[in-house]
Amino acid sequence: MHPLIRTARATGLFYLGLAITGALGFLILRPRLFAPGDADATLAHLVEHELLARVGIALELLIVLTQTLTAAWFYRLFRRVDATAAAGIAAFGLVNAIVILGSAAVLATALEVAVDPVGEGAATVQLLYLVSGNLWTVGALFFGCWLVPMGWCVLRSGWMPRPLGWVLVVGGVGYVLSAFVRYLAPGAGAVADILTVPATIGEFWIVGYLLIRGVRQQALPGVAREAAPAPVPSA
Numbered sequence: 001m002h003p004l005i006r007t008a009r010a011t012g013l014f015y016l017g018l019a020i021t022g023a024l025g026f027l028i029l030r031p032r033l034f035a036p037g038d039a040d041a042t043l044a045h046l047v048e049h050e051l052l053a054r055v056g057i058a059l060e061l062l063i064v065l066t067q068t069l070t071a072a073w074f075y076r077l078f079r080r081v082d083a084t085a086a087a088g089i090a091a092f093g094l095v096n097a098i099v100i101l102g103s104a105a106v107l108a109t110a111l112e113v114a115v116d117p118v119g120e121g122a123a124t125v126q127l128l129y130l131v132s133g134n135l136w137t138v139g140a141l142f143f144g145c146w147l148v149p150m151g152w153c154v155l156r157s158g159w160m161p162r163p164l165g166w167v168l169v170v171g172g173v174g175y176v177l178s179a180f181v182r183y184l185a186p187g188a189g190a191v192a193d194i195l196t197v198p199a200t201i202g203e204f205w206i207v208g209y210l211l212i213r214g215v216r217q218q219a220l221p222g223v224a225r226e227a228a229p230a231p232v233p234s235a
Helices: 003-033 039-048 049-079 084-114 121-157 162-184 187-195 197-212 223-227
Strands: none
Touching: 003 039, 003 049, 003 197, 039 049, 039 084, 039 121, 049 084, 049 121, 084 121, 121 162, 121 197, 162 187, 162 197, 187 197
């Protein structure tokens, strides 16, 4: 297997792990524990389902791990295409990992308070879950930012379909805007959700492409040549 394809498929595998852990932890497990507007119910869920809460914390840690590995491998994949853009993917991805790491710490604190209450247990647990949720919301800023240089690298390399690159760029911009919409227009949650749709499409597309094809076969013989910037004509 060509080293570039091996790197691409490893990147896709890490990205798939990020998607799976994110879906399990934030979209599926979290709603079973957190009851918006009902602090007593949230506290009761944590006490009754302590193991599930611990699994949720572990999933957030796995999100951090897979996000970090994905960011590092995207840099490895695209550094010869555009070193600045590849570094941007890595940097924005790592910042997002740090944000989720903070969320994991907050959830761990909420569980400790639920098991061994400090002060008003229910109110404290509810507050901590709200902080965790807002960390995810503000983290959308950097999760969107990392899609833009990713799309740029796809466009510049020619290793993947150009429409994929544009979907990633548009999706990244939409994700960034969604973070502002959720705070500036709290009643426009549906608009914020719509803004993230291109990003979701782009992510599934690039994960599938990386895992199945890696890069276009015609890119392999001349990777260095195709990735290099076009020479500037002399005056």
